[in-house]
Amino acid sequence: MKKVAVIGAGVGGLAVAIRLARMGYAVSVYEQASHAGGKLNESRMGAYRFDRGPSLFTMPELLDELLDPELRIAYRKLELVTRYFYEDGTRLNAYADQQRFARELKAKLGVPVQAVTRYLQKAAQLYRITAPIFIFNSLHRLSGLLSWSNLRRAMQLPQIQAFTTLHRKNQAAFNDPRLVQLFDRFATYNGSNPYQAPATLQVIAHLEHNQGAYFPDRGMYAIAEALQQQAEKLGVKFHFNTPVQRVAPGDRATKIVQVGGQQIAYDLVVSDVDVRYFYDSLLQDGAHRKPRRKEEPSSSALIFYWGMDGVYDQLDLHNLFFSADYEAEFDCLFRQKTISNDPTVYVYVSNKMTGSDAPPGAENWFVMVNAPVDEGQDWERLKLQTRARIVEKLERMLNCEIESRIVCEELLDPQGIEQLSSSVGGAIYGTSSNSLWSAFRRHPNHRKTMPGLYFVGGSVHPGGGIPLCLSSAKIVADWIGEKEEGHD
Ligand SMILES: Cc1cc2nc3c(=O)[nH]c(=O)nc-3n(C[C@H](O)[C@H](O)[C@H](O)COP(=O)(O)OP(=O)(O)OC[C@H]3O[C@@H](n4cnc5c(N)ncnc54)[C@H](O)[C@@H]3O)c2cc1C
Incomplete structure (x- = not known):
């Protein structure tokens, strides 16, 4: 039986482990953290539970096709996808139903259906x-x-x-x-x-x-749990708290060096870690030249997790509070590499759907603004300043008290995202799509010059986000099937 090592138990790593185990490979997943999921993560503060990363679930069929029927998670299609709040007082409900959404836009903005x-x-x-x-x-x-x-x-x-x-x-x-x-x-x-x-x-x-947004009944982390369970059911071996230190490509067999310096030979290695980090930190020196072009990284994020004492009826599951000047906000993010003074604020309240993610009479708020990737900015100052602006904006736009109702709090910044996943600078989606050529320049899932080595996850083709990571795993498994096994 051929042996495969998967580096990283993010969504892409879990999905490729499942596919390769089904193809008959002996799969070992090495994960530096104590649990699976990578950016798809959760945390608890007392009776509050928070999804720490992704909150929007689209293309659920890509998850379903990986899971045996008894391991599939329950999820619902959202009728109201996002509630939008504007500085001029306009509030819009983005309904999933196209006609209903168009009628809302006609009623509130006078836009023809x-x-x-x-x-x-x-x-x-x-x-x-x-x-x-x-x-x-x-x-x-x-x-x-x-x-x-x-x-x-x-x-x-x-x-x-x-x-x-x-x-x-x-x-x-x-x-x-x-x-x-x-x-x-x-x-x-x-x-x-x-x-x-x-x-x-x-x-x-x-x-x-058109296709719709969905929500897992038990919150987003249920996706990672289901993938891990499926992989374990197929015999995949997980090695948690086990960072891979080096990958040394050979002619056909590829060795990886594990923590503690032990070298283990594998027939194939699939990397689910950020591809820039892979070249800079894992690939044995001089073994292969890294791709020359440096693509612009995607944005990162600053997220506050607030346990709120109180129920806010104005809010739905996904809420967005727009800035007054969107162009200036993106100029801050991508040119000035800072957070705007008036950032667009996204508030995700999972207990609107699960009920159990916060105590009775309370809510769990995931409050996120876009942030530039870490390039040594003064994060302490930016975090304090941005928090104050978010509180002021939400109190004004919702016309209610917020600061005094925050009973517990955690925060994730670009440096924290990098620590969590090894994504360089805390980029959430690998590289951005800020140029016409971005899709073509994203790192491929395999390079001819690196036999036995494949790449999945959000930093390689086709890009970031849960559905694309799941798709990258299918592309890699098909490629391995064709190249290593001679399947069409
Ligand atoms: C705040 C936030 C919000 C997001 N919102 C959404 C959303 O709403 N919808 C959506 O679809 N997507 C969203 N995303 C993006 C989505 O989470 C990612 O695209 C996806 O989870 C990335 O998966 P991945 O396979 O690239 O692995 P990653 O999640 O990047 O995981 C990589 C794994 O590799 C491990 N690792 C790193 N180095 C080593 C090493 N040396 N040895 C062993 N293990 C190692 C890490 O610990 C980690 O577990 C969001 C992300 C964030 C951070």
Whole structure:
């Protein structure tokens, strides 16, 4: 039986371990932390439970297809995806149902229903053209790309709006700046800047508004638990608290050096760690040249986890409080590398759905603002300043007391995200999509010059976020099947 080592038990690492175990490999997962999940994590403070990383669950079918029926998690489709709050007092409910959402936008903003439905239909069309090429296939493995259906799709690539930005596209589609801001926001779903990222990212609106957003009944961490259980059921061996120190590629066999200096030979190694960290810290010196181009990292985040004494009826599961000047906010993030004085604030309250994540009469708030990756900024000052601005903004926009109702608190900053996952600078989604070429420049799942070594997870193709990490695992397993086993 061939032996595979997976480095990292993040979503991508867990998913690839499951797929390779099903293909008959003996799989060992090495994880530096005491538990699985990586960025998909949870914490508890007294009677409060918090999802620490992802909060939005899309494309659940990619999870279902990995799990045996008895291990599948229960989840619900959200009727109301996000509640939006604007500085001018406007409040919008982004309903999953397209017609209902369009009616809400007509009633509150006077936007014609057709403008919204046309926009979402275009997003669906973009998804049909791009997903099979950019999400579910490797851009670097010709056999996967060269099917008749993909060649037909490739003919349609001029329609994917790669030569304009998402913001310009949204401005052309809608007259109301509030709606432009709402659809610009989707660039942040992979840590990008809507004023630079190609309009192709309009597809993200399709995932949320046409396909739907979901919520696991037991919260987001249930996803990591289910993946781990499935892997264990298939015989995958987990080594927690076991950081890999070195990977030394050989001709066919690849050795890894484990903690304590012990060297173990494997037939294949799959890395689920941030690919920049992999080249800088794990790959044996001089063994292989790292890719020359340095892509712009995605944004990071500053998150406050607040146990609140009180129930806030104005809030739903996902809530977004927009800044007054979105462009200035992104200029701060990506050019000035700081947090804006008026950041857009995202508040996620999982106990609105689970009930059990906070004591009776209380709520668990996950309060997040986008932040630049760590480049040695004065985080102590930024954290204090940003916290004060968030409290002031939420108290003003919700017209209620917040500061005095925070009964317990934790915080995660870009340095903390790097510690948690080894993602360089605390980038949440690997590299950003801030250029036309980002999708092509993202690190491949395999390089011909590195036999036996594969890459999954959010820092490599097709990119960050749970669904794309799950997709990367399928691409890697298919590639291994073809290359190592000779399957088509
Ligand atoms: C605050 C936040 C909010 C997010 N929101 C969403 C969301 O709403 N929806 C969504 O879909 N996605 C979201 N994401 C992104 C999503 O969490 C990630 O894209 C995904 O979880 C990354 O998985 P991964 O496979 O790349 O592994 P990672 O999560 O990066 O895990 C890598 C693992 O490798 C381990 N490791 C590192 N170095 C070593 C070593 N030397 N030896 C052994 N183990 C090692 C780490 O401990 C870690 O467990 C969010 C992320 C964050 C941080």
